[in-house]
Amino acid sequence: MNAALLIARREIAAQFQSVIGYVIVAALLLLDGLLFHSFAMSDSKDLSSKVLAKFFYMSSGITGAAGILLSMRLLAEESREKTIVLLATAPISDWQIVFGKWLSAFAVVTVFVALSIYLPLLIVVHGSVHPGHLASGYLGLLLIGAATSAMGTFCSSITSHQLVAGVLGSVLLLVMVTTWWTAKVAAPPLDDVLAYMSFYDKHFLPFTTGEVHTRAVVYYLSLTFLCLLGARLALGARRWR
Amino acid sequence: MLEVQGLTKYYGLKRAIYDISFEIGSGQIAGFLGLNGAGKTTVLKILSGFLLPTSGTVKIDGTDLVSSPDALRACIGFLPEEPPLYPEMTVRGFLRYLAQLRGVATRDLKRQVERVTESTGLTEVIDQSIGSLSLGYRRRVGIAQSIIHDPALVLLDEPISGLDPIQIVEMRSLIRDLAGDHTILISSHILTEVEETCDTLLVLKEGELVARGSEADLRERFAAALSVRVAIQGAAEEVRSLVGGLDVVASIESLRHNDKECVLDLTLQRDEPEALASAVVGGGFGLRRLEPSHNELEGIFLAATTPRTPTAEQSEGEQT
Numbered sequence: 326m327n328a329a330l331l332i333a334r335r336e337i338a339a340q341f342q343s344v345i346g347y348v349i350v351a352a353l354l355l356l357d358g359l360l361f362h363s364f365a366m367s368d369s370k371d372l373s374s375k376v377l378a379k380f381f382y383m384s385s386g387i388t389g390a391a392g393i394l395l396s397m398r399l400l401a402e403e404s405r406e407k408t409i410v411l412l413a414t415a416p417i418s419d420w421q422i423v424f425g426k427w428l429s430a431f432a433v434v435t436v437f438v439a440l441s442i443y444l445p446l447l448i449v450v451h452g453s454v455h456p457g458h459l460a461s462g463y464l465g466l467l468l469i470g471a472a473t474s475a476m477g478t479f480c481s482s483i484t485s486h487q488l489v490a491g492v493l494g495s496v497l498l499l500v501m502v503t504t505w506w507t508a509k510v511a512a513p514p515l516d517d518v519l520a521y522m523s524f525y526d527k528h529f530l531p532f533t534t535g536e537v538h539t540r541a542v543v544y545y546l547s548l549t550f551l552c553l554l555g556a557r558l559a560l561g562a563r564r565w566r
Numbered sequence: 567m568l569e570v571q572g573l574t575k576y577y578g579l580k581r582a583i584y585d586i587s588f589e590i591g592s593g594q595i596a597g598f599l600g601l602n603g604a605g606k607t608t609v610l611k612i613l614s615g616f617l618l619p620t621s622g623t624v625k626i627d628g629t630d631l632v633s634s635p636d637a638l639r640a641c642i643g644f645l646p647e648e649p650p651l652y653p654e655m656t657v658r659g660f661l662r663y664l665a666q667l668r669g670v671a672t673r674d675l676k677r678q679v680e681r682v683t684e685s686t687g688l689t690e691v692i693d694q695s696i697g698s699l700s701l702g703y704r705r706r707v708g709i710a711q712s713i714i715h716d717p718a719l720v721l722l723d724e725p726i727s728g729l730d731p732i733q734i735v736e737m738r739s740l741i742r743d744l745a746g747d748h749t750i751l752i753s754s755h756i757l758t759e760v761e762e763t764c765d766t767l768l769v770l771k772e773g774e775l776v777a778r779g780s781e782a783d784l785r786e787r788f789a790a791a792l793s794v795r796v797a798i799q800g801a802a803e804e805v806r807s808l809v810g811g812l813d814v815v816a817s818i819e820s821l822r823h824n825d826k827e828c829v830l831d832l833t834l835q836r837d838e839p840e841a842l843a844s845a846v847v848g849g850g851f852g853l854r855r856l857e858p859s860h861n862e863l864e865g866i867f868l869a870a871t872t873p874r875t876p877t878a879e880q881s882e883g884e885q886t
Contacts (some may be wrong), residue, residue: 331666336653342654408650412713414614415667416640564618566577 328417332425336399337432346395350437354480357384361444365406373452374535377445381462381533383440385525388466389498391437392473396430397481397491400556404485409563419560427478434470438463458535466533468545472524473498475552482556498524524548567592567749568613568719573622575608582608582774586622590766592718595745597760598753599867600770606646606753609770610721614644627721640669643717643748647724653697657688657707660696661714668715678714679707685738686710688857690771702733713748720748726759738762757867769867792834792858793819796842799852805830808849814841827854837851 340346349418365379403409412422445462448454473494495524501524508519520527521544528541573586590596598606611617613624615635624631631638651767652660661679670678683689686706688844691699696707705725712720715869725741726734741763744750754760760767767784769777778783798805802823809830819831834842839856 328667331663335663339652339654406650407646407648408652410614410616410644410646410650411664412667413616414639414642414644416636416669417636425635436723447593563842564616566617 328415332372332412333428334423336426336429339394340429340433343508346433349394350433350440350484353387353394353437354440355443355564357387357441360384360387363519372456374458376448377454377458377462378533380445380448381465382530384438384444384466385529385533388434388469389436389473391434391458391495392430392470392475393491393494393498394475394476395433396427396477397494398487399426399430399478400481400560401487401490405487411438413560418497419557423478423482423556423560427474427553427556430474430477431471434474435467438466438470441526443519455535458472461532461535461537465529465536465541468532468542469529472545472548472552475549475556479552479555479559482559502526505548567594567627568751569611569623569625569628570613571623571625573612573624574620575605575617576620581773583770586770586773586775587835588768588775588778588832590749590751591612592749593739593746594766595741595750595752595764596766596768597764597780598751598770599757599760599767600753602755604755604770606755606770607723608773610644610646610723610751610753613719614721615639616644623746624716630710640715641718643712643715643720644718645708645712645722645725646741649704649711651696651704651711656693656695657699657710658692660707661710664711665714670715678716680708682714685743686713687736701728702730702736704728705733705737706740709737713744715775716744716747718749720744720750722750722752724754724756725752726754726756734759741849748798792837792839794834794842794856794858795829796832796846796856797854799827799854802828805851806852808846809842812842812845813843814838 337346340347360383361380364383365376372433400409403412414494423484442463445454445459449459475498477490477494480497483492484490484493501522504519505523505526508516528544529536531541568590570589571587574584575582578694588596598604602722608617612619613631614673615631615638618632620764626638626641629638642742655663660684662675665675665678666672679692680689683692684752686709687702691703694731696704705728709722711726712722722741726737729737738759741750741752752760752764761781766780767778768775769784798809798811802821803825805828806818806821807834809832812816814834814836816833819833821831822829832842842854843856
């Protein structure tokens with residue numbers, strides 16, 4: 326079996342052998358349900374498509390949090406427990422290590438996102454929803470999950486404390502979300518650059534209304550790749566210390 | 567089998583090891599000896615592929631470790647001082663995982679795990695979680711992971727550290743059993759460990775290789791330095807004055823005294839304890855005992871790694 330898949334499989338098993346994985350997924354699902362009830366369903370006059378857009382809007386934040394929370398320990402824990410030596414002395418590349426670690430977090434985020442499907446299904450039962458709208462929203466959520474898991478993996482590669490990695494990842498995510506507002510007060514051409522970097526408003530909002538823009542898909546995939554590249558470089562730099 | 571040339575490593579501006587060169591033949595057991603901080607772990611981390619050297623080359627059967635790391639890491643097994651283990655995994659699961667990661671074919675996995683658990687005495691705990699095992703068993707799991715992929719070179723950093731006497735004997739026997747099939751490099755600051763298990767000694771001091779060879783070679787080379795313990799009847803100050811003034815005495819390592827005698831640990835300039843004995847007796851003091859104060863390997867180690875003449879403050883500070 327490919328080394329990255331082996332690493333991902335072990336990591337997922339470790340998450341669910343302790344209660345951590347269950348607690349994170351259960352807590353986020355609970356939050357998802359509460360927000361769905363109090364935010365998405367708050368106005369009974371809303372059309373089904375608007376309720377669904379609101380669901381994707383609030384679920385994107387929770388998915389982002391899940392990505393950071395599930396990835397912050399990946400490499401930091403290996404460094405703190407000194408088990409990183411097992412991976413670093415195996416005949417595998419740093420890419421395989423980083424990709425396997427990220428894949429484990431992304432797989433759990435995917436499970437979390439998949440488990441939230443009962444909420445939009447409630448809208449389907451009581452209203453009318455286009456399957457394309459549902460698919461685009463979930464594609465957006467998965468892209469957010471992929472990017473935030475990669476951010477967490479990167480932050481986890483530069484520290485041996487998972488809490489520090491979690492804080493760094495959250496700050497990084499917040500900075501990228503708030504670049505949208507910063508772009509509004511920045512002068513050209515910086516405003517365009519900041520607007521493009523915007524994690525949420527520029528790229529995710531179209532997914533909530535059923536639109537899939539290629540540039541948004543490219544943005545999230547590029548961000549994921551850049552964060553994984555950063556993690557790979559951080560891992561490689563350890564050998565030179 | 568293993569050729570190391572001019573190995574140097576800096577951590578920032580701090581020099582950890584400098585210009586280390588040595589060779590080890592196939593199937594041999596070599597021992598790295600040195601005080602804590604001498605650079606033993608750094609050398610092993612470089613040989614394992616975990617760290618890259620600042621300069622120098624490491625070749626295994628002629629292939630360079632830096633230019634072909636992936637190919638060579640499959641030929642190396644490494645046990646760090648603190649065994650790297652996943653406590654939530656069972657011994658079997660852990661060994662299977664590492665065997666797969668290191669390229670053992672799926673069809674050979676079961677056989678390989680059974681062979682290694684048997685040779686390391688882990689069969690009875692194979693399905694227990696690693697977190698529930700004693701320190702001795704965890705060290706065995708550490709050794710098992712280092713040989714699970716049948717590597718040509720096995721690197722063991724302080725393998726008996728923290729073990730009780732029975733576990734130490736078992737571990738030595740295990741390491742001796744591994745020799746022949748594997749080339750083994752052990753690092754330790756415990757002299758008896760390398761004396762019992764190693765064919766070749768490599769002595770490190772402050773990051774430099776100061777001596778290498780078999781115990782017999784080193785004994786011959788450092789024969790001039792002889793550590794002795796001598797018990798002399800007399801007042802402490804008079805005894806110190808007499809002994810300190812003798813040509814044959816290189817240094818006074820320590821001096822303790824009671825009502826009956828002064829006991830001194832000395833390093834001699836040359837192998838002439840009779841000169842010390844006749845000077846003591848000739849000076850009118852009673853010579854109660856004169857004996858080697860360390861075993862031979864310890865004498866070699868001290869001669870290679872400590873300054874020949876300690877300062878006056880050191881001698882003063884060791885008085886009781």
